[in-house]
Amino acid sequence: MAKDLRVSYLLDFYGELLTEKQRESLDCYYNQDLSLGEIGENLNITRQGVRDNIKRAEAILFEMEEKLGLAKKFSLINDKLEDIKKHIDIIDQRNMRVYRSNDINESIKVILKDLDKLDKLI
Amino acid sequence: MAKDLRVSYLLDFYGELLTEKQRESLDCYYNQDLSLGEIGENLNITRQGVRDNIKRAEAILFEMEEKLGLAKKFSLINDKLEDIKKHIDIIDQRNMRVYRSNDINESIKVILKDLDKLDKLI
Numbered sequence: 001m002a003k004d005l006r007v008s009y010l011l012d013f014y015g016e017l018l019t020e021k022q023r024e025s026l027d028c029y030y031n032q033d034l035s036l037g038e039i040g041e042n043l044n045i046t047r048q049g050v051r052d053n054i055k056r057a058e059a060i061l062f063e064m065e066e067k068l069g070l071a072k073k074f075s076l077i078n079d080k081l082e083d084i085k086k087h088i089d090i091i092d093q094r095n096m097r098v099y100r101s102n103d104i105n106e107s108i109k110v111i112l113k114d115l116d117k118l119d120k121l122i
Numbered sequence: 123m124a125k126d127l128r129v130s131y132l133l134d135f136y137g138e139l140l141t142e143k144q145r146e147s148l149d150c151y152y153n154q155d156l157s158l159g160e161i162g163e164n165l166n167i168t169r170q171g172v173r174d175n176i177k178r179a180e181a182i183l184f185e186m187e188e189k190l191g192l193a194k195k196f197s198l199i200n201d202k203l204e205d206i207k208k209h210i211d212i213i214d215q216r217n218m219r220v221y222r223s224n225d226i227n228e229s230i231k232v233i234l235k236d237l238d239k240l241d242k243l244i
Contacts, residue, residue: 013190014190016189016190017189017190067138067139068135068136068138068139070192073243076243077199077240077243077244080236080239080240080243081236081240083232083233083236084206084233084236084237087229087230087232087233087236088229088233090225090226090229091213091225091226091229091230094223094225094226094229095226098221098223099220099221099223101216101220101221103212103213103216104213104216104217104226107209107210107212107213107216108209108213110205110209111205111206111209111210114202114203114205114206114209115202115206117202118199118202118203121195121198121199121202122199
């Protein structure tokens with residue numbers, strides 16, 4: 001059964017919308033790299049049951065992404081935040097080397113802390 | 123029927139997960155301020171049908187927020203972005219008044235543009 005690399009990523013966003021068995025099946029298959037047989041033993045269901053769970057769960061994740069588009073949105077947000085971080089570093093270096101403004105330095109520190117918190121949120 | 127002000131906000135996040143009639147009922151009731159009778163006429167369903175649609179749709183929105191927590195997450199992201207914007211303005215003013223660095227000015231412009239795009243995404 002082919003693995004779709006997007007699934008692991010989508011599981012982070014929409015995993016809570018799956019049943020526990022669906023979520024565990026996907027997690028074991030995609031994140032822990034267990035075989036269908038091994039997952040079946042762990043969850044006490046047949047190999048075919050695991051396969052059905054995975055197929056159904058994958059379909060739900062893709063449907064959710066089509067409707068809500070969170071993974072795409074968060075990826076765009078991440079791109080912008082990385083760009084902001086890059087330019088904050090430019091300002092920081094310029095300030096450190098040339099102007100040595102404490103005010104600017106203080107604001108840069110706050111922004112870097114905010115960016116760090118955003119990184120954990122997204 | 124009491125109006126819960128969070129519903130309009132949650133509709134932006136999870137509206138796509140509702141049926142068309144549920145979404146339209148909520149939109150008419152919360153965003154366009156129509157009465158249940160008026161909405162029923164527009165959608166060609168009974169007043170009680172509208173009420174049921176709204177109650178069911180509200181329950182779905184709250185359930186989604188409990189599971190995915192997007193509204194809360196985006197509100198936290200927004201707070202951090204506003205804080206970043208505030209401190210970019212401080213750096214901008216300080217730079218304009220005192221150091222007049224073109225490099226810093228250029229980076230500030232890029233960051234402000236990024237923040238503007240993020241504002242539209244979130």
